[in-house]
Every structure is written in structure tokens, then in C-alpha cells.
Amino acid sequence: IRDFIDNSGNPEKGRRIQFEIDMERVRTAPGEQTYLAMGKRLILLLGQMSDLFRDIQAIASRENVKRVPARTQ
Numbered sequence: 001i002r003d004f005i006d007n008s009g010n011p012e013k014g015r016r017i018q019f020e021i022d023m024e025r026v027r028t029a030p031g032e033q034t035y036l037a038m039g040k041r042l043i044l045l046l047g048q049m050s051d052l053f054r055d056i057q058a059i060a061s062r063e064n065v066k067r068v069p070a071r072t073q
Contacts, residue, residue: 009055017048 005014024041059065 004049004056005052007056008052009059010052014049014052017045017052021045 001018005011005018008014021042024038024045
């Protein structure tokens with residue numbers, strides 16, 4: 001996930017979205033209704049991550065990159 005975010009067109013936004021996902025998981029108490037609410041929220045956040053992935057694909061396409069290399073730490 002970290003490599004995906006770091007290689008996205010907007011790493012700061014990706015880190016913010018991932019933080020929200022992590023906090024939603026921590027915040028949700030056990031129970032069917034809370035899991036349903038968490039699921040809906042996670043779907044929204046994953047949609048935002050998908051937007052970042054499209055950014056990566058657009059950049060790769062524009063630069064004629066066949067595979068976006070993972071960032072090394």
C-alpha cells in the first residue's frame with residue numbers, strides 16, 4: 001500500500017485517505033450495523049484510492065512506462 005501511495009500522482013492525498021481507512025477500522029465497534037457503516041465508508045475511501053491509481057496509469061501512459069517501478073526505501 002505504501003509503494004502504491006508513494007508512486008501515485010498525489011502521495012499526500014493517498015496518505016490522508018489511508019489514514020482515514022485505518023482510523024475507520026480502529027473506530028468501528030463490533031456489531032452488524034457498525035460494520036455496515038464502516039463498509040460504506042471504506043467503499044468511498046477505496047474509490048478515492050482508485051482515483052489515485054488512475055493518476056498513476058495516466059502518468060505511466062504519458063511517459064510510455066510499461067510498469068511503474070516500486071519506490072525503494
